[in-house]
Amino acid sequence: MDYPSTNQNFLSLQNVGIQFNGVDILRNITFDIPKGQTLVVIGESGCGKTVLLKLLISLLQPSSGKVLFDGQDWCTLDGKRTNEQRLRFGFLFQGAALFDSLTVFDNVAFGLRAHSICDEKEIEKLVLMRVKEVGMKESVLGKKPAELSGGMKKRIGLARALILNPEVMLYDEPTTGLDPIMTDVINELILQTRKNMPVTSIVVTHEMRTVQKVADRVIMFSPLPRLKPNEPQMIFDGTTEELFKAPDIRVQQFIHGEAKERTQESDNHLITEEPK
């Protein structure tokens, strides 16, 4: 069934829940992502951020609720249509997920070749353009992923994700494990991608620098084991400025990286003092 799609609900989750082996990971998640927005998803490890990205591109199916993309429920699409819709997405995986057996060139060209989109001459031109866009030199094209550093792998992963001109970019912890300079390079690339293409971006991260630099909107999840049965899992939804002023102690603890013990105040999720 199709639902009316507007720029305001380009991507939409409606009461989405997912379980693995009977354990709830996400529960009753509802929000919309407007076209062109850069949404940053934060939260502790194990709160379901990566699972959320995989739900958005239909790599995982929700146990309950609906995930809509451009007005269409993923669950109602057949295999061919699902594939067509997936090609409107680009996904930068946490470890870049480059194909080990292929060279950098073949990795970046993979999407174009798999769908016979253009001839080899055109593929060469496009690959070179994307590789340069992510700040890499032509000399890496013949290398295998094992010969690249973590930051280089991420950049090549981004070039591969962008080669099919996606409408939605999903970034799974794009700066995790990188040094501060490389983190800034990747953040700049996310911004640059948004400038160059009319792309909707969802960025999963733990890095507050990434949040400050790229986010139009931030949402924060809490791991379900820390919540009471009917407490909402999405504990924050707002702008970056609002995030830093949020009264919820869990949000402030996450921002400031404090591993405090639970107290009466933290159980009420309200700050009793101003955050430092």
Next chain:
Amino acid sequence: MSEALGKEIKSALNKVSKAFDALGDFTTFSALSLATILKKPSTGTMIPICFRVGVQSVPVVAITGMFIGMVMAIQVYSQFQSLGMATQMGQIINVSVIKELGPVLAATMLAGRIGGSMAAELATMRVTEQVDALICLGVNPLHYLVLPRVLACVLLIPILTVLANFMGVFGGSMVCTEIFKVDPYHYWQNSRGHIQIWDLSVGLIKPIFFGASISLISCHRGMNSRAGAEGVGKAATSAFVWSFMSILVLDFFLALFFNNLHQFLWPDNSIKTFGPK
């Protein structure tokens, strides 16, 4: 007492249910993988896999095949010699190698060499999200990763079986004629009469099934691996164990089937052989 019994029954039923689940999962995986055969394999996927399955397996299959023939010759020599039937040794060695040992041995070697490596490779791809990356790029992983492996095994294991057979027959004859000084003319004459075209054909049909089972089991184990180094290791080990068991089980049922088929087609056992019987 009755509560404990109830728990035992429940646990046993749970295990049976899990076994059926796993069988159903494997059957679905196999059916979906084989269905992708309607579309030709992706460019550049077949040659590297055929090289690994075929060319790189030649030394191990050849050496194992030859030594099995040689060991058979040593084992049967004393009995045949004591009966004055040393020139008949070729019969037992060649029939054993061509009908059973060649196909089963080649398949077993490949289950260890190729099955384990396929499972580990696919498991690593799955754990490092390369399989997810394929799906995101609109490529069916069963078509891109599984189909070439299944085709390579189904097409090349019969050829490797021919090599194992040849080397087994050669090794056995070398030991008999060169070490035990059995008369080569009579050795070969007596062997020819006992190998039927049917035996050769069955010996080449069985490896097709072995190849399909090794590749499907290994790919299934790899694609369903758990995360981490331990998961990858377990996938590789279980790929070999299940492939090896499937080879033996399939061998039994195929032998039964082909024996019955032979009886049905030629009730008087009049099938053509390579020489006088």
